[in-house]
Amino acid sequence: AQKVTQAQTEISVVEKEDVTLDCVYETRDTTYYLFWYKQPPSGELVFLIRRNSFDEQNEISGRYSWNFQKSTSSFNFTITASQVVDSAVYFCALSEAGQAGTALIFGKGTTLSVSS
């Protein structure tokens, strides 16, 4: 069965530290998509990145980078030089191409607190 596990419930760091948020997924589908969303204290969900199962290239966007490894079924998210504004709940999610409606399956989220 499909599943997304974010083992880190809460992480606290001091500004300028690097931090990695882990995400492990389970799926039987060969075509699937992985996402990261950010939920700041204001509550809305902000899309960060998507990856399809055929593209294992790592991606960097400013201070954000993502490491996708099919061999370990992981899609980890690293924030370099963290800032207070990075404080939020971060969700990893999975969507399977073969699933009707292609709804998102979410992990439970990791709460990141960045202090100054």
Next chain:
Amino acid sequence: NAGVTQTPKFRILKIGQSMTLQCTQDMNHNYMYWYRQDPGMGLKLIYYSVGAGITDKGEVPNGYNVSRSTTEDFPLRLELAAPSQTSVYFCASRPVGALNSNQPQHFGDGTRLSIL
């Protein structure tokens, strides 16, 4: 372009009351979704729709009903509110088609519902 609009933003209900959470999108997206988010948990799928007139159950449909009479609107109805339905509800939509196979879902800002 408003995106996905949810109303109301906040609501308090008494046990046994009924209400409809409204969701409308102006992006002409075929797929629409309702999720609920409980504290410390990721989002869980309640219902989804792949087009006007077509709806289906998600992971946690009990106590809810939906309809999809138009492409734009996807209301969620609670018939007999129960304390277990206290949650934050998110509506989302996404485009479909060969060119949109991995497009992310667009989320509304959520409806915070308390049942006392």
